[in-house]
Amino acid sequence: MEDDTGERSSFVIGLIENRAKEVGVAAFDLRSASLHLSEYIETSSSYQNTKTLLHFYDPMAIIVPPNKLAPDGMVGVSELVDKFYSSIRKVTMVRGCFDDTKGAVLVKSLAAKEPSALGLDTYYKQYYLCLAAAAATIKWIEAEKGIIITNHSLLVTFNGSFDHMNIDATSVHNLEIIEPLHSTLLGTSNKKRSLFQTLKSTRTAGGTRLLRANLLQPLKDIETIKARLDCLDELMTNEQLFFGLSQALQKFPKETDRVLCNFCFKRKKVTNAVLGGIDNARKSQVVIGNIIILKTALDALPFLSKVLKDANSYLLANIYRSVCANEKYACMRKRIGEVIDEDVVDARVPFVARTQQCFAVKAGIDGFLDLARRSFCDTSQAIHNLANKYREDYKLPNLKIPFNNRHGFYFNIPLKDIQTQGKLPNKFIQVAKHGNSIHCSTLDLASLNARNKSAAKDCYLRTEVCLEALMDAIREDVSVLTLLAEILCLLDMIVNSFAHMISTKPVDRYTRPHFTENGPLAIDAGRHPILESVHTDFVPNNIFLSEASNMVIVMGPNMSGKSTYLQQICLIVILAQIGCYIPARFATLRVVDRVFTRMGTLHNLESNSSTFMTEMKETAFILQNISERSLVVMDELGRATSSSDGFAIAWSCCEQLLSLKPYTIFATHMEKLAEVASIYPNVKILHFNVEVKNNRLDFKFELKDGWRHVPHYGLLLAGVAGLPTSVIETAKNITSRITEKEGKRKELNYEAYEGIQMAYTVAQRLICLKYSTQDEDSIRQALEHLKTTNLQNFR
Ligand SMILES: Nc1ncnc2c1ncn2[C@@H]1O[C@H](COP(=O)(O)OP(=O)(O)OP(=O)(O)O)[C@@H](O)[C@H]1O
Numbered sequence: 001m002e003d004d005t006g007e008r009s010s011f012v013i014g015l016i017e018n019r020a021k022e023v024g025v026a027a028f029d030l031r032s033a034s035l036h037l038s039e040y041i042e043t044s045s046s047y048q049n050t051k052t053l054l055h056f057y058d059p060m061a062i063i064v065p066p067n068k069l070a071p072d073g074m075v076g077v078s079e080l081v082d083k084f085y086s087s088i089r090k091v092t093m094v095r096g097c098f099d100d101t102k103g104a105v106l107v108k109s110l111a112a113k114e115p116s117a118l119g120l121d122t123y124y125k126q127y128y129l130c131l132a133a134a135a136a137t138i139k140w141i142e143a144e145k146g147i148i149i150t151n152h153s154l155l156v157t158f159n160g161s162f163d164h165m166n167i168d169a170t171s172v173h174n175l176e177i178i179e180p181l182h183s184t185l186l187g188t189s190n191k192k193r194s195l196f197q198t199l200k201s202t203r204t205a206g207g208t209r210l211l212r213a214n215l216l217q218p219l220k221d222i223e224t225i226k227a228r229l230d231c232l233d234e235l236m237t238n239e240q241l242f243f244g245l246s247q248a249l250q251k252f253p254k255e256t257d258r259v260l261c262n263f264c265f266k267r268k269k270v271t272n273a274v275l276g277g278i279d280n281a282r283k284s285q286v287v288i289g290n291i292i293i294l295k296t297a298l299d300a301l302p303f304l305s306k307v308l309k310d311a312n313s314y315l316l317a318n319i320y321r322s323v324c325a326n327e328k329y330a331c332m333r334k335r336i337g338e339v340i341d342e343d344v345v346d347a348r349v350p351f352v353a354r355t356q357q358c359f360a361v362k363a364g365i366d367g368f369l370d371l372a373r374r375s376f377c378d379t380s381q382a383i384h385n386l387a388n389k390y391r392e393d394y395k396l397p398n399l400k401i402p403f404n405n406r407h408g409f410y411f412n413i414p415l416k417d418i419q420t421q422g423k424l425p426n427k428f429i430q431v432a433k434h435g436n437s438i439h440c441s442t443l444d445l446a447s448l449n450a451r452n453k454s455a456a457k458d459c460y461l462r463t464e465v466c467l468e469a470l471m472d473a474i475r476e477d478v479s480v481l482t483l484l485a486e487i488l489c490l491l492d493m494i495v496n497s498f499a500h501m502i503s504t505k506p507v508d509r510y511t512r513p514h515f516t517e518n519g520p521l522a523i524d525a526g527r528h529p530i531l532e533s534v535h536t537d538f539v540p541n542n543i544f545l546s547e548a549s550n551m552v553i554v555m556g557p558n559m560s561g562k563s564t565y566l567q568q569i570c571l572i573v574i575l576a577q578i579g580c581y582i583p584a585r586f587a588t589l590r591v592v593d594r595v596f597t598r599m600g601t602l603h604n605l606e607s608n609s610s611t612f613m614t615e616m617k618e619t620a621f622i623l624q625n626i627s628e629r630s631l632v633v634m635d636e637l638g639r640a641t642s643s644s645d646g647f648a649i650a651w652s653c654c655e656q657l658l659s660l661k662p663y664t665i666f667a668t669h670m671e672k673l674a675e676v677a678s679i680y681p682n683v684k685i686l687h688f689n690v691e692v693k694n695n696r697l698d699f700k701f702e703l704k705d706g707w708r709h710v711p712h713y714g715l716l717l718a719g720v721a722g723l724p725t726s727v728i729e730t731a732k733n734i735t736s737r738i739t740e741k742e743g744k745r746k747e748l749n750y751e752a753y754e755g756i757q758m759a760y761t762v763a764q765r766l767i768c769l770k771y772s773t774q775d776e777d778s779i780r781q782a783l784e785h786l787k788t789t790n791l792q793n794f795r
Contacts, residue, residue: 014133024129103131206257207492228579519771548764556688681760
């Protein structure tokens with residue numbers, strides 16, 4: 001659509017990425033004066049997430065930093081724009097314009113929203129890339145359009161990636177998704193691992209990266225989640241397929257995904273003028289190594305095809321259709337076979353790899369290359385002859401001649417051989433002790449090494465010239481290579497991580513979660529995915545949240561398992577939304593768009609905030625950013641200030657959350673908070689069962705309905721911790737007087753709201769039946785039952 005200025009679109013987009021493949025996007029809408037900030041991890045090497053965003057905004061100009069080769073073979077955002085959005089105006093601004101600190105200051109002063117709602121103080125680090133993009137975008141707009149944006153006028157929103165669940169940095173930390181809390185806090189190694197570490201049995205760096213990205217931003221699209229779960233179902237029921245796939249993946253060199261994406265880049269032509277530079281030789285060596293890896297990967301494809309031929313699940317069948325049955329791969333392999341020697345393989349041992357690379361191209365294609373190879377063979381032979389000579393001359397039968405890329409060939413002589421000789425002859429130089437042997441060289445070896453290296457360099461440079469036409473032909477079909485790279489990463493994650501983890505647990509410990517659009521979040525006998533392997537007797541627990549009962553308040557003494565339970569629910573939801581089975585007997589979930597947690601009580605030293613201020617900033621951010629589809633877990637909100645203010649804050653936050661309708665789990669020690677449930681029927685109270693035996697607390701870790709007063713649990717624990725008896729006795733007297741008064745008030749409240757409670761219970765059951773997958777007869781029966789029981793209750 002054209003606007004008044006004749007521009008097709010009113011959006012200007014700033015784009016920047018970092019080495020960890022996180023992308024920051026600032027989308028400025030000139031028409032509505034709004035700024036949409038997004039920051040996410042790019043999960044695919046073809047920049048699918050960024051493309052979705054660019055497609056959505058359809059901008060008139062894209063601002064990027066100068067072109068720079070992205071690490072790990074990814075096409076940098078700048079090249080992405082050149083390649084796929086050449087019709088859109090591209091503006092390159094120097095990196096200095098992408099200043100995150102300036103961006104934060106600008107956004108704070110221009111935004112119409114409260115700074116607390118933006119969460120910039122608390123989440124500054126999480127936003128830094130999109131803030132950098134915002135700084136450049138705003139600077140360009142002001143200069144280009146000759147305008148100045150008025151303070152507090154801009155509507156600023158923050159989105160992650162469109163297709164993914166958002167988890168803020170604090171929640172990632174609280175939930176121990178990537179790092180366990182203890183190791184970062186105390187610098188100690190702890191038995192407890194993070195979710196990422198538990199799942200990290202991927203084989204390739206690409207698979208590991210994808211797993212990490214998925215855990216940080218799980219999926220939101222039910223169909224994609226279901227496709228992954230269907231694939232897991234098939235792998236769990238078809239052993240042959242599972243083992244076949246694991247085997248097939250092992251046939252691909254580990255760095256395949258990185259190398260395949262490298263073919264997107266074209267190097268400057270190797271001319272005679274540049275021939276000879278050592279740096280060029282190294283780059284040529286990389287090109288040859290890449291071709292060899294591509295050849296090995298293409299050779300592994302037929303086995304993958306054989307394994308996937310009869311796969312039924314959509315995901316695997318689709319991989320078979322798009323990759324295995326795609327003739328382009330076979331054509332490419334044939335084309336490689338015309339130039340590259342059939343026997344060349346990808347090797348890890350440095351000298352074998354060097355030899356493979358020197359002899360990669362078939363003999364007779366290039367005369368100069370054949371000459372360089374002869375020289376390479378001669379010098380290699382001369383080096384081995386030299387070693388033989390030293391063995392005899394100096395009576396060193398165990399002298400070895402290893403090779404590494406840095407030093408070339410060197411001698412390795414066991415210390416005991418030298419001791420029998422008395423001393424190492426003076427001929428040997430650069431002597432260094434390594435364990436039970438010494439490493440050294442001689443002038444002759446150094447000279448031969450130099451000649452050998454120079455011959456290898458000539459081989460590489462000539463080989464690259466021979467490969468030019470082949471490389472161009474491959475580049476024409478580079479999209480099939482990026483597709484293969486993505487598929488290998490995905491398979492690595494699903495087979496080597498998800499399926500592997502499930503298969504190493506006892507049967508039926510992990511089950512497939514079910515998903516509905518708007519149904520309840522119900523988990524039967526859920527367990528903590530990490531702690532269950534630390535505690536052999538881990539006690540499973542349930543959760544049920546629905547539209548009619550969207551808040552659970554969990555009560556219980558210290559150490560009863562509240563925080564673990566909150567973390568467990570979030571981790572189960574995350575596992576389910578990355579398309580993995582979950583540690584529960586049964587679960588049906590509603591897709592969550594954001595997970596918010598308020599758990600830690602750490603001082604935020606960086607932002608110079610007290611415990612209470614950090615708590616309040618995080619709570620403000622949550623309350624202003626949640627949607628009806630979010631999951632919120634709050635652990636002991638309000639405990640860091642005076643008890644009356646803390647209680648008031650906890651209560652009003654509960655009320656606010658109830659009005660916003662996300663699914664909320666609220667853990668608290670404040671017994672008075674149980675009264676929220678008497679007033680609001682959509683709140684359910686649960687407590688962790690604890691028995692008091694001989695003045696000691698016996699933790700059962702079982703979650704039970706309702707609220708239960710455990711007398712003086714704080715005092716019991718304080719006693720165990722060593723507080724004087726006199727102090728504890730006085731405290732007991734005070735607390736029993738307070739609880740007596742409270743009890744009476746609660747009874748009055750309960751009577752007043754009993755009617756509403758009952759009506760809500762009926763509504764809640766009706767909602768469950770609405771999303772039930774049972775047959776019509778059972779639902780009719782259940783409705784009949786509901787009718788009769790409730791008529792009795794109302795009478
Ligand atoms: N379901 C469970 N089964 C077995 N052990 C558990 C279970 N839940 C928690 N635990 C263990 O109990 C300990 C205390 O749990 P947690 O920290 O969750 O308690 P809490 O109620 O949040 O305590 P506080 O109120 O003092 O923060 C944990 O170290 C955990 O290992």
